[in-house]
Amino acid sequence: MTTDIDTKMQRCLEFLRPIALPAEKKADHAHWIAARNADPEQGEDYCRACCQKEVDRLNAENPDGEYLVDGGWGSESDTSGVCSGCGEPLHVGLTEHGVSSELEHFERHRINLRGTHAPYTAFYLVATLESAFIGDVDKCSWLRGHQADHVKRNQQGVRKLLRRIDAIRGRMAAIPPTV
Numbered sequence: 112m113t114t115d116i117d118t119k120m121q122r123c124l125e126f127l128r129p130i131a132l133p134a135e136k137k138a139d140h141a142h143w144i145a146a147r148n149a150d151p152e153q154g155e156d157y158c159r160a161c162c163q164k165e166v167d168r169l170n171a172e173n174p175d176g177e178y179l180v181d182g183g184w185g186s187e188s189d190t191s192g193v194c195s196g197c198g199e200p201l202h203v204g205l206t207e208h209g210v211s212s213e214l215e216h217f218e219r220h221r222i223n224l225r226g227t228h229a230p231y232t233a234f235y236l237v238a239t240l241e242s243a244f245i246g247d248v249d250k251c252s253w254l255r256g257h258q259a260d261h262v263k264r265n266q267q268g269v270r271k272l273l274r275r276i277d278a279i280r281g282r283m284a285a286i287p288p289t290v
């Protein structure tokens with residue numbers, strides 16, 4: 112069964128994906144630092160190149176640590192994917208916690224889908240929307256109590272965000288871009 116929110120979600124994603132494409136092409140999977148004989152003691156995500164650079168630096172400092180590049184596959188994160196080295200976007204699925212902090216972020220900021228930063232904005236919007244659970248919470252036995260409330264709150268945020276994106280889509284269709 113296709114619900115109202117599914118339809119809106121599809122429409123918004125179809126609008127956002129082409130805008131996000133330049134950022135999408137640059138985005139790497141998240142990598143992080145592991146070590147055989149040391150505590151890497153950091154939760155930072157990197158693109159492959161920056162992770163390698165950081166691993167090389169750590170190994171030069173402490174060769175016994177045997178630092179190495181880990182990750183590089185689909186991973187889940189509480190924060191939006193951005194490389195701690197170069198600031199380029201990373202592909203990460205967001206946890207429900209990650210979804211709420213992204214929703215809060217977008218609620219506080221104006222969403223501009225034109226201009227140089229637009230691909231990044233669209234990329235993070237797509238990541239947030241794709242990670243959000245929009246199914247029927249009450250029918251999910253694995254979602255209970257506090258967690259179910261959290262997901263329901265996120266769904267309200269997602270609905271609001273979809274309305275905003277729809278409005279932007281309408282405005283952008285009405286006013287052609289200035290060259």
Ligand SMILES: [Zn+2]
Pocket residue numbers: 157158159160161162194195196197198199
């Ligand atoms: Zn990087």
